[in-house]
Amino acid sequence: MSNTKLKVAIVGASGFTGSELARLLLNHPTVEISMITSESHVGKPFSDLHPQFFDRLDIPLASAEEVSKQSLDVIFLALPHGVSMDFVSKWKDSGAKIIDLSGDFRLSSKEVYEEWYQKKHTYPEGFESAVYGLPELFAEKIKSAKLIANPGCYPTASILSLAPLFAKKLIQEDSVVIDAKSGLTGAGIKANATTHFSNVNENFKAYGIAGHRHTIEIEEQLGSLAGSEAIVQFTPHLLPVDRGILVTAYAKVKGAMDQDSLTKIYREFYQDKPFVRLRNQAPGIKDVRGSHYCDVFPVWDQRTKRVIVISAIDNLLKGAASQAVHNMNLMFDLPESEGLTQIPLKP
Amino acid sequence: MSNTKLKVAIVGASGFTGSELARLLLNHPTVEISMITSESHVGKPFSDLHPQFFDRLDIPLASAEEVSKQSLDVIFLALPHGVSMDFVSKWKDSGAKIIDLSGDFRLSSKEVYEEWYQKKHTYPEGFESAVYGLPELFAEKIKSAKLIANPGCYPTASILSLAPLFAKKLIQEDSVVIDAKSGLTGAGIKANATTHFSNVNENFKAYGIAGHRHTIEIEEQLGSLAGSEAIVQFTPHLLPVDRGILVTAYAKVKGAMDQDSLTKIYREFYQDKPFVRLRNQAPGIKDVRGSHYCDVFPVWDQRTKRVIVISAIDNLLKGAASQAVHNMNLMFDLPESEGLTQIPLKP
Amino acid sequence: MSNTKLKVAIVGASGFTGSELARLLLNHPTVEISMITSESHVGKPFSDLHPQFFDRLDIPLASAEEVSKQSLDVIFLALPHGVSMDFVSKWKDSGAKIIDLSGDFRLSSKEVYEEWYQKKHTYPEGFESAVYGLPELFAEKIKSAKLIANPGCYPTASILSLAPLFAKKLIQEDSVVIDAKSGLTGAGIKANATTHFSNVNENFKAYGIAGHRHTIEIEEQLGSLAGSEAIVQFTPHLLPVDRGILVTAYAKVKGAMDQDSLTKIYREFYQDKPFVRLRNQAPGIKDVRGSHYCDVFPVWDQRTKRVIVISAIDNLLKGAASQAVHNMNLMFDLPESEGLTQIPLKP
Amino acid sequence: MSNTKLKVAIVGASGFTGSELARLLLNHPTVEISMITSESHVGKPFSDLHPQFFDRLDIPLASAEEVSKQSLDVIFLALPHGVSMDFVSKWKDSGAKIIDLSGDFRLSSKEVYEEWYQKKHTYPEGFESAVYGLPELFAEKIKSAKLIANPGCYPTASILSLAPLFAKKLIQEDSVVIDAKSGLTGAGIKANATTHFSNVNENFKAYGIAGHRHTIEIEEQLGSLAGSEAIVQFTPHLLPVDRGILVTAYAKVKGAMDQDSLTKIYREFYQDKPFVRLRNQAPGIKDVRGSHYCDVFPVWDQRTKRVIVISAIDNLLKGAASQAVHNMNLMFDLPESEGLTQIPLKP
The missing domain is CATH 3.40.50.720 (NAD(P)-binding Rossmann-like Domain)
Known part of the structure; x- marks a missing residue:
C-alpha cells in the first residue's frame, strides 16, 4: 500500500x-x-x-x-x-x-x-x-x-469454541449445547423496553430460546468444518454489562479424550492465530474488553466424559x-x- | 401456636x-x-x-x-x-x-x-x-x-427446574446440562479478590467447572426422585449483580414430548406449591428479587428434541x-x- | 377504621x-x-x-x-x-x-x-x-x-436535610448549595436515549443545571419554614443505579456553631418522627433501599465554618x-x- | 529522540x-x-x-x-x-x-x-x-x-475546573464548594469492606467529609494561581462504577459575569491544551473513559449569581x-x- x-x-x-x-x-x-x-x-x-x-x-x-x-x-x-x-x-x-x-x-x-x-x-x-x-x-x-x-457476535465466540474439535470430526452428533451470555450493546442502540436501564441492571434473563437466528449460522459453519450436518442447542442470555460475550459450550466427543490431548488439539489449531489466546484458566469478559482478543479455555470433565469450552470476546470488537x-x-x-x-x- | x-x-x-x-x-x-x-x-x-x-x-x-x-x-x-x-x-x-x-x-x-x-x-x-x-x-x-x-442456593433452583421430569423418570441418563449463574452475594461477605468490585463489575465468568460441590447435592436429590443414579453437568458462573440465580437446564427426555405435555407435567407437579410460579415467558432474576418465589419456565425444542428449563430465585431468600x-x-x-x-x- | x-x-x-x-x-x-x-x-x-x-x-x-x-x-x-x-x-x-x-x-x-x-x-x-x-x-x-x-423525590430529601436549620432561621441567605444524585428510576419507565442502559451504566452526569423545577419546590418549603425567601443552588445528577437519592447539602450558618449543637438541633427536630433516622455516620443509598426511611447525617466543618448534611432516601418510596x-x-x-x-x- | x-x-x-x-x-x-x-x-x-x-x-x-x-x-x-x-x-x-x-x-x-x-x-x-x-x-x-x-485524581479534575477563574483572581474567597464523585478504582485494588462488590454496587455515599487530604492539594494549587490563600469545601463520594471522576464545582465570582464572558475565559485559558475539551453540554464520565481527556463545562447561573463547572476525567488516566x-x-x-x-x- x-x-x-x-x-x-x-x-x-x-x-x-x-x-x-x-x-x-x-x-x-x-x-x-x-x-x-x-x-x-x-x-x-x-x-x-x-x-x-x-x-x-x-x-x-x-x-x-x-x-x-x-x-x-x-x-x-x-x-x-x-x-x-x-x-x-x-x-x-x-x-x-x-x-x-x-x-x-x-x-x-x-x-x-x-x-x-x-x-x-x-x-x-x-x-x-x-x-x-x-x-x-x-x-x-x-x-x-x-x-x-x-460474522455475528455469538457465532464468532461459539464457532471458535468448538472449531478445533469439529475440524477433527470428534464431536458426537446432537450433543452440543451452547449457553451464551451477552452484554446489552448486542441489543443495539435503539431505546425500547429491552434496553431500558431498569430492565437490564441487576437483572439477567434468557431470550430467543430454541429459535435464535444465530443458531443456523453456528450450525452451518461448524457443520462445514466437520463435513457433516451439525445440530446445536443455542441459548442466548442478556448480561447487565455493556460489552462482552461469554460462551459456555458443552459437547460429547467420539473416542478417548483427556485434558492433555484436548489442550494439544486447541494449541495446534490456534497456533499462528494472533488473536486467539489459549488461556490456562477460565477467562472473564473483562479480560478481553476493548480488545480484538478471543480467549478460549477448554476443559475435559473425566467424570461426565464431556468437553466444556469457555470463550470470551468483546461483542462490539471481535464480534x-x-x-x-x-x-x-x-x-x-x-x-x-x-x-x-x-x-x-x-x- | x-x-x-x-x-x-x-x-x-x-x-x-x-x-x-x-x-x-x-x-x-x-x-x-x-x-x-x-x-x-x-x-x-x-x-x-x-x-x-x-x-x-x-x-x-x-x-x-x-x-x-x-x-x-x-x-x-x-x-x-x-x-x-x-x-x-x-x-x-x-x-x-x-x-x-x-x-x-x-x-x-x-x-x-x-x-x-x-x-x-x-x-x-x-x-x-x-x-x-x-x-x-x-x-x-x-x-x-x-x-x-x-438446601444450597444452586441446588434449590436446579432441582426445582427438573424435579417434575425426574419424578416421572422421563430424563435420559447422562443428558443433563445445568448452566447456572449467580449474583455475587453467593460468594459471601468476606473481602477478597473474588469479591472486589472491579473484578465483578462489568465482568462475567465461570468457576468451579467440572467440580463444584453443589453438583453432588443436585445429583443425589434428582436421582432419589427418579429412583436411579443421576449424572449432571453443572457449571456455575458469577453475575455482576448482588442477588439472584438463573438456571438454564437442558435435558433429553425418554419417549415422545411436546410443549403442551411438558407444561402439563409441570403444572401438575407444582399445583398447590404457593411459591413456585409456572411462568408463561422466560423469567429474569429481578422478577423474584427480594421474594421467596421460584419462577419456572419449561420449553420444548421440537427441532433438537430437548427440554430447556429456566428457573429464577433470589439466592439469599428461596436459596x-x-x-x-x-x-x-x-x-x-x-x-x-x-x-x-x-x-x-x-x- | x-x-x-x-x-x-x-x-x-x-x-x-x-x-x-x-x-x-x-x-x-x-x-x-x-x-x-x-x-x-x-x-x-x-x-x-x-x-x-x-x-x-x-x-x-x-x-x-x-x-x-x-x-x-x-x-x-x-x-x-x-x-x-x-x-x-x-x-x-x-x-x-x-x-x-x-x-x-x-x-x-x-x-x-x-x-x-x-x-x-x-x-x-x-x-x-x-x-x-x-x-x-x-x-x-x-x-x-x-x-x-x-412531594417530589429530590425535594423530600433536600427539605429534610435542611429543615431543622431553616426552622430555626439559622441559614445564611444565599449560601445553600444542594448537590443531589438520583437513581435512574427518577427518569421514569419511558424508553428513550436517557434511559438506555448504555447511557446510564458506568456513567454519571449532571442535568438540569441551574434550572431544574424541583428548585422552586425546595425553595418554597424551606423559605416558608424560615419565614423568609430562600435561594437554593440545586444540581441533580444521574446515578447508574435503579433506586436511591443522596443529597449533599452545604450551607453557612448565622452565629456560632459546633458539632454537638448541630446534632442536638437535628435530634430535637426529628424526635418522634419514626422514619427519619439520625445517623452517626454517612449513610449510603443502599442503607434505605426498599424502605420508607430518610437517613440524615449533619456535619459541622470547623475549618470552613460550613454545615454539610447528607441525606438518603429511596426515591420511589420516601420520595x-x-x-x-x-x-x-x-x-x-x-x-x-x-x-x-x-x-x-x-x- | x-x-x-x-x-x-x-x-x-x-x-x-x-x-x-x-x-x-x-x-x-x-x-x-x-x-x-x-x-x-x-x-x-x-x-x-x-x-x-x-x-x-x-x-x-x-x-x-x-x-x-x-x-x-x-x-x-x-x-x-x-x-x-x-x-x-x-x-x-x-x-x-x-x-x-x-x-x-x-x-x-x-x-x-x-x-x-x-x-x-x-x-x-x-x-x-x-x-x-x-x-x-x-x-x-x-x-x-x-x-x-x-497530581492526585480529584485535584486534577478540581483544579482544571476552576483554574481559569482563580488565575484571573475572580473567585470570591470562601465561596468554593467542590462536590466530587469517583469510581471505585480510586479506592485501590486491595480487598476490604470498602471495595466489596455488595458495598459498592447499587450504592452511593460520601466519605472523607470535611477532611479529605486532597483538599489541601487543591487549595495550594488554586491559591498559588490566584496569589492568595484559597479555601475549598471538598466532599468526595464513591460511585458504583470502575472508572471516572465527575467534579461539580460551585463558586461566587467578583464583579459582573455572564455566560459568554465565562465561556470566553475558559476558551482562552485552555486554547492550545490538547487534552482539555471545552464542552457545550454537561459531560458524563463515560465521555472520557479510557482516554486522557478532561472535559470541562462551565455554566453561569444568572438567578443565583454563581458559577457551576462540571469536569470529567478517567481517574486512572488523566487522574x-x-x-x-x-x-x-x-x-x-x-x-x-x-x-x-x-x-x-x-x-
Whole structure:
C-alpha cells in the first residue's frame, strides 16, 4: 500500500458498530475515513451522535447517496439486517471492497436466510461471492474477497469454541449445547423496553430460546468444518454489562479424550492465530474488553466424559468492528494486527 | 401456636444469610428474635454490622455460648460449612429445633460429604436425622423434623427446574446440562479478590467447572426422585449483580414430548406449591428479587428434541433465608406463607 | 377504621410509582385495591405490565372512566405532571380523598407553576385546598386534607436535610448549595436515549443545571419554614443505579456553631418522627433501599465554618409511593407506620 | 529522540496505576518497558497479576533492588503514599528521571504533608526539586524537571475546573464548594469492606467529609494561581462504577459575569491544551473513559449569581497513568500527544 492511505466509508453512523469502527479506523495508520453516513442525521457532526468523539471526529454526516460519488477503497456497512443487501447490490461494481457487518450474507442461501430471518432476500447472488469473514478459519479466501459477510457476535465466540474439535470430526452428533451470555450493546442502540436501564441492571434473563437466528449460522459453519450436518442447542442470555460475550459450550466427543490431548488439539489449531489466546484458566469478559482478543479455555470433565469450552470476546470488537478491520487488513495485504493492538481495558 | 411467639436464635450474624434471616424474622408475626450471635463482634449492636437495621434491630450480639442458656424454639445456623456440624452435635438435645443453612447435612453420608467437601465430618449421626429442607418435595418430613439441612442456593433452583421430569423418570441418563449463574452475594461477605468490585463489575465468568460441590447435592436429590443414579453437568458462573440465580437446564427426555405435555407435567407437579410460579415467558432474576418465589419456565425444542428449563430465585431468600423460614413455618404448623408474602422488589 | 378496609384506586398503572404503590398497598392490612387504571392497557392483567406481580395481582386494568362509578375511599394519582390536574378537578367532590403524586399542586400558585413547569394550569383552585404531604412537617394539616400534593423525590430529601436549620432561621441567605444524585428510576419507565442502559451504566452526569423545577419546590418549603425567601443552588445528577437519592447539602450558618449543637438541633427536630433516622455516620443509598426511611447525617466543618448534611432516601418510596401511603395513614387515622415497616433490602 | 527508545521501569506492579501505565507504555512508540517490580510477586509473570496482559506482557516481575542495576531513562513510582519517598531519596542521582504517582511530593512542605497525611516525611528535600505535574499549568517547568509529583485524581479534575477563574483572581474567597464523585478504582485494588462488590454496587455515599487530604492539594494549587490563600469545601463520594471522576464545582465570582464572558475565559485559558475539551453540554464520565481527556463545562447561573463547572476525567488516566505519560513526553521533548490518542471507550 506504499504511503497512500485507504479511503474508507462507514455507512450507518448511529449505532454502536458504526462508532466502534470509527474509533478503530481513526487510529489505524493506513486508513483515512473519507465519509460517514446517516440518513436521519445528514449534516450533523458525527460527534453530536457520539460525544466521546468531540474534537476528534467532527466531520458532517453524509447521505449514503454520496458514497457512489467518491473513489473509495472500502465500504463498511454498519446497517441492520435486511437493509445491507440493497446497498451491496447497488455498490458491488463500484470498485470498493465491501465489508457487511449485518447478517445479510452470512448464511449459505436465500432459502436458509428467509427461513431464519423471516424476511425476503433481494440480492441472492451475493451469497455466492460473499466470504464468511472469520480470519481464523478463512484467511486465504478473505484475502481475495470483494464482499465480506462479517460474522455475528455469538457465532464468532461459539464457532471458535468448538472449531478445533469439529475440524477433527470428534464431536458426537446432537450433543452440543451452547449457553451464551451477552452484554446489552448486542441489543443495539435503539431505546425500547429491552434496553431500558431498569430492565437490564441487576437483572439477567434468557431470550430467543430454541429459535435464535444465530443458531443456523453456528450450525452451518461448524457443520462445514466437520463435513457433516451439525445440530446445536443455542441459548442466548442478556448480561447487565455493556460489552462482552461469554460462551459456555458443552459437547460429547467420539473416542478417548483427556485434558492433555484436548489442550494439544486447541494449541495446534490456534497456533499462528494472533488473536486467539489459549488461556490456562477460565477467562472473564473483562479480560478481553476493548480488545480484538478471543480467549478460549477448554476443559475435559473425566467424570461426565464431556468437553466444556469457555470463550470470551468483546461483542462490539471481535464480534463486530475489529473483526471487520481484521478482514480489511487481510484484504489489502496489511500487517494482520495493524490498528488492532489495543490491550483489554480492565478494570 | 396460640398467642405466644416462637423464640429464635440466629447463630452467625456477620454474613448475608444472617442479616436476611433477621430481616424476615423481625417482621414475622409469630416470631421473637431472642438472640443473635457473632464470636468476633460480641457486645456490638447488630446494626453496627448491618447499618440498614439502624434503629430497628440494635440488640447486642452474643456469644454462641449463650445459646444453651436460653429456652429457644428454633436455632438458625448461618455459619460456614464445617462449622455448623459441631453446633448441631452440641445442641441436638437442647429442645430447640435446628435449621442449618450450611452444607454440613445436605448430602447422604459422611463418605460423600468428605469426598466433595474435602473436609472431615465430625458428626455423621446427623445425616440420619437431618431432613433436606426443600418444602416443594419434602413438606411432610419437614413437619416432624428436628434438624433441617437447608438446601444450597444452586441446588434449590436446579432441582426445582427438573424435579417434575425426574419424578416421572422421563430424563435420559447422562443428558443433563445445568448452566447456572449467580449474583455475587453467593460468594459471601468476606473481602477478597473474588469479591472486589472491579473484578465483578462489568465482568462475567465461570468457576468451579467440572467440580463444584453443589453438583453432588443436585445429583443425589434428582436421582432419589427418579429412583436411579443421576449424572449432571453443572457449571456455575458469577453475575455482576448482588442477588439472584438463573438456571438454564437442558435435558433429553425418554419417549415422545411436546410443549403442551411438558407444561402439563409441570403444572401438575407444582399445583398447590404457593411459591413456585409456572411462568408463561422466560423469567429474569429481578422478577423474584427480594421474594421467596421460584419462577419456572419449561420449553420444548421440537427441532433438537430437548427440554430447556429456566428457573429464577433470589439466592439469599428461596436459596437460603426465606427457605429456612418456610421450613420453620412447616415445623411449627404455622400458615405456610407467614412472613413470606413480600412481592419482588423491581426495579 | 374498625374492620372494614379502605377501598383504593391507583390511577396510572404503567409507571414505577404505580407499581410501587401496588406493592405496598397489596400487603397493607387495612387496604383493598379496588381498581388500577391504565388507558393504554385496558383489560390486560396488571401483572402483564409488571411481571413481578405474576400470580399476586392479576386484576384487569380499567379505564379511568370507571373511577367515578365506584365508591372509593382514596384515589392515588400516579400520573405525569400536567395530567393529574384534570382528574383532581373532575373527582374533587367524589367523596374520595385524593393523593396526587405528580407536581401539579406542590407549588404555591398557578403563576409559580406556569413559570417553572412551562405548562398552563387548568385547575388553579386546587392550590388552595392541596396540602403539601411531607408528614415530618405537616402531619396535622395532612390529617384533615382532602387533596394531598405528594412531594417530589429530590425535594423530600433536600427539605429534610435542611429543615431543622431553616426552622430555626439559622441559614445564611444565599449560601445553600444542594448537590443531589438520583437513581435512574427518577427518569421514569419511558424508553428513550436517557434511559438506555448504555447511557446510564458506568456513567454519571449532571442535568438540569441551574434550572431544574424541583428548585422552586425546595425553595418554597424551606423559605416558608424560615419565614423568609430562600435561594437554593440545586444540581441533580444521574446515578447508574435503579433506586436511591443522596443529597449533599452545604450551607453557612448565622452565629456560632459546633458539632454537638448541630446534632442536638437535628435530634430535637426529628424526635418522634419514626422514619427519619439520625445517623452517626454517612449513610449510603443502599442503607434505605426498599424502605420508607430518610437517613440524615449533619456535619459541622470547623475549618470552613460550613454545615454539610447528607441525606438518603429511596426515591420511589420516601420520595413517592411510601410517602403517599404514609399520608393515607394519617388521613384515615391509621397507625402512622402501618404497611411501612419494611427493612431496607441490602445488599 | 532519534531511533532509540526510552528505557522505563514501573515500580509497583500490583495496583491499577501500575497496570494502566503498562497498558499505555506497551503501545507507546518511543518506549521500551525494561522492568516492572513487585516485592510480593518477584519472578511471577506480570500477566499473572493482570490477566488482560496474557500473551502481551508476560515478563517476570523483579525486585525494586534491580532498578539501580539498570540504565534507565524514566522510573515510574506506582506506590502507596509514604512508600515512594524512600525510593525517590535512593534513586535521585541515578540518572533516571522520576515520576512519582503517589502523594509524597505534591504539597508545598514537610509540615503541610505531615499535618494532612498524618505520616512522617523522610525526604523533605524532595519538595524543592519536585515539579507538580499538571501539564496544563506547568508545562515549562515539567520539561526540565527531574522529579515529578504526579497530581492526585480529584485535584486534577478540581483544579482544571476552576483554574481559569482563580488565575484571573475572580473567585470570591470562601465561596468554593467542590462536590466530587469517583469510581471505585480510586479506592485501590486491595480487598476490604470498602471495595466489596455488595458495598459498592447499587450504592452511593460520601466519605472523607470535611477532611479529605486532597483538599489541601487543591487549595495550594488554586491559591498559588490566584496569589492568595484559597479555601475549598471538598466532599468526595464513591460511585458504583470502575472508572471516572465527575467534579461539580460551585463558586461566587467578583464583579459582573455572564455566560459568554465565562465561556470566553475558559476558551482562552485552555486554547492550545490538547487534552482539555471545552464542552457545550454537561459531560458524563463515560465521555472520557479510557482516554486522557478532561472535559470541562462551565455554566453561569444568572438567578443565583454563581458559577457551576462540571469536569470529567478517567481517574486512572488523566487522574494518574496517562498524566504521568504526558509528563514523560514533555520531559523528553516528545510530541505531547504521543501514545495518548486513545478515543474514549463508550459504551
